[in-house]
Amino acid sequence: MDKLIIGGKELKNRLFIGSGKFADESLIGDIVAQTGVEVVTVALRRVNLNGGKENILNYIPKDCVLLPNTSGARNAEEAVRIARLARAAGCGNWVKIEVISDNKYLLPDNNETIKATRILAEEGFVVLPYMHPDLYAAKELERAGAAAIMPLGAPIGTNRGLKTKEIVRILIEECELPVIVDAGIGKPSEAAEAMELGAAAVLVNTAIATAGNPAMMANAFSQAVQAGRQAFLAQPGETTEFARASSPLTGFLRS
Amino acid sequence: MSFYQIIEEFNDFDIPAYLSNVSTSQVKATLQKDFLKPQDFLTLLSPAATEQLEAMARKAHQLTLQHFGRVIQLFTPLYLSNYCVNRCLYCNFNSDNAIGRRKLDAQEIRSEAKAIAATGLKQILLLTGDIPGKAAVEYLTEAVTLVREYFTSIGIEVNPLAVDDYRRLAQAGVDSMTIYQEVYNQEVYDSLHLSGPKKDYHWRLNAPERACQARLRTVNIGALLGLHHWPSEAFFTGLHASYLQNNYLDTEINISLPRIKAGPVGYQPQSPVSDAELVQILLALRLFMPRSGMTLSTREPADLRNHLVPLGITRMSAGVNTAVGGHIDGHTDDGQFRISDERSVDEVRQMLISKGYQPVTQDWHHIAG
Numbered sequence: 001m002d003k004l005i006i007g008g009k010e011l012k013n014r015l016f017i018g019s020g021k022f023a024d025e026s027l028i029g030d031i032v033a034q035t036g037v038e039v040v041t042v043a044l045r046r047v048n049l050n051g052g053k054e055n056i057l058n059y060i061p062k063d064c065v066l067l068p069n070t071s072g073a074r075n076a077e078e079a080v081r082i083a084r085l086a087r088a089a090g091c092g093n094w095v096k097i098e099v100i101s102d103n104k105y106l107l108p109d110n111n112e113t114i115k116a117t118r119i120l121a122e123e124g125f126v127v128l129p130y131m132h133p134d135l136y137a138a139k140e141l142e143r144a145g146a147a148a149i150m151p152l153g154a155p156i157g158t159n160r161g162l163k164t165k166e167i168v169r170i171l172i173e174e175c176e177l178p179v180i181v182d183a184g185i186g187k188p189s190e191a192a193e194a195m196e197l198g199a200a201a202v203l204v205n206t207a208i209a210t211a212g213n214p215a216m217m218a219n220a221f222s223q224a225v226q227a228g229r230q231a232f233l234a235q236p237g238e239t240t241e242f243a244r245a246s247s248p249l250t251g252f253l254r255s
Numbered sequence: 256m257s258f259y260q261i262i263e264e265f266n267d268f269d270i271p272a273y274l275s276n277v278s279t280s281q282v283k284a285t286l287q288k289d290f291l292k293p294q295d296f297l298t299l300l301s302p303a304a305t306e307q308l309e310a311m312a313r314k315a316h317q318l319t320l321q322h323f324g325r326v327i328q329l330f331t332p333l334y335l336s337n338y339c340v341n342r343c344l345y346c347n348f349n350s351d352n353a354i355g356r357r358k359l360d361a362q363e364i365r366s367e368a369k370a371i372a373a374t375g376l377k378q379i380l381l382l383t384g385d386i387p388g389k390a391a392v393e394y395l396t397e398a399v400t401l402v403r404e405y406f407t408s409i410g411i412e413v414n415p416l417a418v419d420d421y422r423r424l425a426q427a428g429v430d431s432m433t434i435y436q437e438v439y440n441q442e443v444y445d446s447l448h449l450s451g452p453k454k455d456y457h458w459r460l461n462a463p464e465r466a467c468q469a470r471l472r473t474v475n476i477g478a479l480l481g482l483h484h485w486p487s488e489a490f491f492t493g494l495h496a497s498y499l500q501n502n503y504l505d506t507e508i509n510i511s512l513p514r515i516k517a518g519p520v521g522y523q524p525q526s527p528v529s530d531a532e533l534v535q536i537l538l539a540l541r542l543f544m545p546r547s548g549m550t551l552s553t554r555e556p557a558d559l560r561n562h563l564v565p566l567g568i569t570r571m572s573a574g575v576n577t578a579v580g581g582h583i584d585g586h587t588d589d590g591q592f593r594i595s596d597e598r599s600v601d602e603v604r605q606m607l608i609s610k611g612y613q614p615v616t617q618d619w620h621h622i623a624g
Contacts, residue, residue: 021324023611045619054375054616072472072619074505081622101505103546157322210320 018205121145154184195228
């Protein structure tokens, strides 16, 4: 059976979505209903900790796994504080660590991310660190107790696709943990590409939230993720440099 | 290298001459680029670029959507005090002006905060006139402590402070600061600021950098458009933002576009900026600094603000009263400037929703300490 298990939770849908950048947050519920998405990330900075009717959490269906992220954290210490706030506010014990101290390209800081992962994993969080794809850092995150790793496909919000493909391929090959491609995926075909490579899941926000029809785009992504996963499981045939006839002329020699 | 040295590099550069020589094809070529150099940015502030406004707008809209989504942040200023020791020709708080002066006490600060919080806003900007000496920081720290329970993000817009003072305020709960150079041209600056601590051009120019050094999360700068030749002023605003962002990667550098249309009695802006010019400045800044937040104040009328939403704006003030204590008793006299968009927070919210934007009233939590 093809199961994705993270933090003891069995997930059927390998498309994770973000909740920022939507014109109307009520679209999130529609998307979840239509696609069966099970994991939704939300920036804790946007969550009203006092509850209240105007709260992004009200738009995320209750049966989804809530993945609060530490957006806005500039170092490990801030990420840890935000994660603790999230748990105290009843957002569960999953956390996506985002440590970004570069406001120009929004690239994650792997060193600080590793530090935060170590602390939070020890505190019992299911830690999903957003990272710059790098094998040493990925191994370190494994040792630090991450539940999965989330390398970027391209700088966040750029919709440029799987620009880090070669390194992501190595991470998938070398890491025991599920590899979830996060950030940069702009089109369903790119999500399929990541899944064909063997990614465990993809997380998409900008490409869905800023599409002309976000619900339809989410559906397209969901299907692409499924297709990519099936293709990976089906073990694609070898690719070759030259055309090769399906009935080789020398077949008689082996019969 | 300080930002002043960058300004000095342009001492012998004839900006108006450069602008008048820019050709249409130069503008079109600039619009093809992904990353703009300072000279490219200046190109977009030229008369030739006015013919390409629609193309600039399309690109600015796309970039803003990509980086910020269909989201506009809402905040409002809270005026704590209009006492001021400066004599700035364009400002109503000028110590020469015979206006009613008021400084809120603790009780009044709480009442103002409560009244504003009741509108649903969670992001506040605390303002004062120039309070000299250490009194400013003590008063502000007290104010921050008082309003903290009502707001998730607290900004200050006060006279320039030292790094340690910004640090102290950050510890109290301030996460952002706003300071406008007003005018980057040093001679004009000198002529508009007759006396008071604000006469010190350099102390003010370096204030945003000191706030970055104190590790405030967000630093917001701007020029008061209309005080001097707008293309030069917009150009130096962009360069200043770029300088700060390059040197302080972990600070969010934002830009405001305040436009002065009329000052106190007896003052008229020397270089008025038209609506089309304001749009050109906004678009050029967005293309030069694609990730910078951009703020539009209620100095602009409702209709224009509505139209500017998709062009690169990311933050808007709403439910504004620039009078000290104005939210408690509803008076608007003796404010810092006359606002043009008098809509309530709810009306601005509805406008954004109708345009397909999500109004966001909260985007941070106090996590210090």
